[in-house]
Amino acid sequence: MGGGGPRNYSANPNDYKLLEEVGYGASATVYRAIYLPYNEVIAVKCLDLDRCNSNLDDIRREAQTMSLIDHPNVIKSFCSFVVENYLWVVMPFMAEGSCLHLMKIAYPDGFEESAICSMLKETLKALEYLHRHGHIHRDVKAGNILLDTNGAVKLGDFGVSACMFDSGDRQRSRNTFVGTPCWMAPEVLQPGTGYDFKADIWSFGITALELAHGHAPFSKYPPMKVLLMTIQNAPPGLDYDRDKKFSKSFKEMVAMCLVKDQTKRPTAEKLLKHSFFKNAKSPELSVKKLFADLPPLWNRVKALQLKDAAQLALKRMPSSEQEALSQSEYQRGVSAWNFDLEDLKLQASLVQDDDEIQEIKEDDDTMKAYMNYKEKSVALQYAGKSTPRKDSIASEQESVGEVPVAEYEIKKGKDLESSTPDSDHWEKNGLKKNASKTELPPLTSERDALLAKSRTQTPKARQSQSGPLMAGAVLSHSASERVRSSERSEIENQQPGDKAHPVRRAPSFSGPLMLPNRASGNSLSAPIKSSGGFKDSLDDKSKPNLVQIKGRFSVTSENVDLVKGSPLRKSASVGEWLIESKQMPPSQPPKELGLNNVPASVLMPHLQNLFQQTSIQQDLIVNLLSSLQLSEAGDCSENGKLSPLQRPENNGIVEAAVSEREKLLLVKISELQARMINLTDELTAEKLKYWQLQQRLNAMSSCREDGDRRELES
């Protein structure tokens, strides 16, 4: 009935026999499979729905799109159904995989023009169809152009996985294969400007370059860099020496697609009429021969998987690390289809102008730092030995064995602070803290990686932070960080009580700017809230660090200092109060419990604490205000500093970057303002609580009076 409609496939998983894995992504795996009733080879994409944190609407939309399209150059889904928490999408099997696969395995430098021409023409037909039906593909790239053994070319993967870059837990769940920056049009990358079908045309142009060179134009750069380059640089094109082999009409066609002004790009329909496509050979002729001598797809996939795994394993080798890094960066995905400013700003701090140079330089620094560091720690060992205190500390270390190390440090720091008023000891213990960093690299890592990230802004730090922490790598970071900011860290280690310091310091490394709204609101006002469910006395001490662990947000260090700096805060926190309120029923409304036998004196300290906290929060807001101004200034100065700091090799992006910085700065300012509002709200809330407590206290004391009177009467 349905003209051109497919045969019917059942929604029963038992009718499908999954064979080899032929594709894999962050939350989906594609299998070659057999549909048993027809004994037909098909592909089944298994998407783990539980890893999609957003609601399933996007998945629904994509699944529907895929089942309502029907064009020889577009992969459609035959049917889709739920198997436990997986969505199975049944699709035609494209036996030769994607163009990207093919390039990776056999054509690392790209294809010859006639093959490219056929592939592009088929892809363009698909785009023309999709656009005519109101769809934007949004992820056109070689990785999504699929090939069949007979040479058929189909545009696939309408991101049933699109949800992965849609909201929810963005950072973690984005898919490597979805919406990567290299292919995205400038208007897509710029938040606020709309985009339409023409965005696909840009991606199509980039794909043309990808097929010609074996990789997309900016593929070796980190995403944020790609983003800036896409927006600021002249559009890429076929104009290098190595492109001499390509025809003039090919170059012209690419240039037409890669026009920054979307309105000046041709529609798919128009582009199809371009002379480049006039003489396109049929894909049976030009594409089919490409995979003449290759092993079957699944073996290729396996080989690629092994290769990837091997590369990832060689983390310490700079080049592969860089690659793995960019991979992970992509996974975090600056996917502008759903632009996450927070993410961007974080990434912005990672931008480097020349990765390799940076790498070398960093290694250098690391070495120096490490030497430096070693000396120091040796000296400290001696210092430590002479004090008996060291033993007690050591034993303390053991006694808290189960406490995660990272928390532990803070606790120890605290203990040191409180238990050694003696200035001599103080000095030593301050140092001892440093020593402890040597002994427990992972523990410093969290914090230092964070600092390093915000400070030295190396992508490496970022990775070490998000992935499993490698003691070695992290150590080197902490060390390099140390050298660069040795002065500061010294102060930090030895005078954690200096309250004003963090506020002053924060803007200097543009800390608060990188703090997303959400985190800022919460972490500043309530660093004491347990985020890990620890409920003992360690709680408040461990929290600052927990915030750090949780936070991919560099500035949390600020909070640590704040918490450290104000002992009041520790005890006066909301969280604490709640805990105590549980232990001390008097703070319950008297109506409910009628506990009028509790002296008001128990309540008083709480109230005082609460009051103090309120005033501290007031201080915080004032500080924040001043840091707001400072950060503006700080940022300006940083902009000034940036060019000399970033090696001379930087390709003259800086001038162009200024206007972009202005934009970013504006965004940051508005973000800070939003934080202010948050904080003010919280302050009001605190005041309200305080007032309520006072009310209760009044009620209590009157109860008490009553009770006293009764006692007297009796």
Place this chain on the structure above:
Amino acid sequence: MSFSFFKASRPKTPSELAKTVKDSFNALDSITVAEVKALEKAMEEVEKNIVAMKVMLAGDGEVEPNPDQVAQLTLEVCNEDVIALFIHKLLILGWEARKNLVHCWSIMLKQKVDSTYCCVQYMENHLELLDFLVVCYDNKEIAMHCGGMLRECIKLPSLAKYILESPSFGLFFKFVELPNFDVASDAFSTFKDLLTKHESAVSQYLTNNYSEFFEQYEKLLTSPNYVTRRQSLKLLSEFLLEPPNSLIMKRYIGEVSHLKVMMNLLKDSSKNIQISAFHIFKVFVANPNKPREIKLILAKNHEGLLALLNNLGKGGEDDQFEEEKELIMKEIEKVSRLANLES
């Protein structure tokens, strides 16, 4: 892909087009299935006319549609009863024609002619068409097309209210669990629109049909289908916690059977479901006027609940979640202590 053969002929006026469409649809009836050739020809004619309508309503990509013609055509289509034909004949149309027809439909439905929405009026006078559309979910071929038309309709309060109160609404509980994901999820999305788009109608419906509705809904919440569980749970929090439904919510959170369902969902193997369940479970606990039975259940299970909550949402959840979780855990502790005192 070019419709040039058609542009060439003299463009029809809107009323001519409406008549031609009607005639071509009716022509299909007079042909028996045996007459393959004739049927094909008649079908071609219908599809050609649908494309012509689409061009008139939406333009052809180069020429913008003429608003007067659009209004005129909409009016004629209503007057000639062509709308009913659209809906009844959808199934026999071909792949592209269906899509085009749905496209035309959504344009005409939104079309205001002389200060009235004549298509909407037409539907209001032919409410059985809505029921027909709902039932179409049972047919995989056209389920999504009808679903699309239906969702356009229920943007209007009067039509949504009708479906809510019609017996066919009950069918949705079945449709959302259909094996084909695209159909089931389409039905769910219509179901969701029905329960969230028009608050007062929903609140009235839920008040009048409280027991039947939640009895059915519980089946969704406890469905073996992962997607059904997850989506229905999410949807529940979306309509139940809306202010206009506060009375219904209060009734809901006072009933032990619902608490039990939520507590089971808290133990679901899926992290997403656990988290969503928490967001409803918390309302049971935070209820200042918890009935005795609810308190008892919380007290009896407080150890298990606390352990479960403690592990809930480790990593990745925001601070607000942690905050709420802590409050809820405190409340459970309190309830359990009080219950122990009482007993």
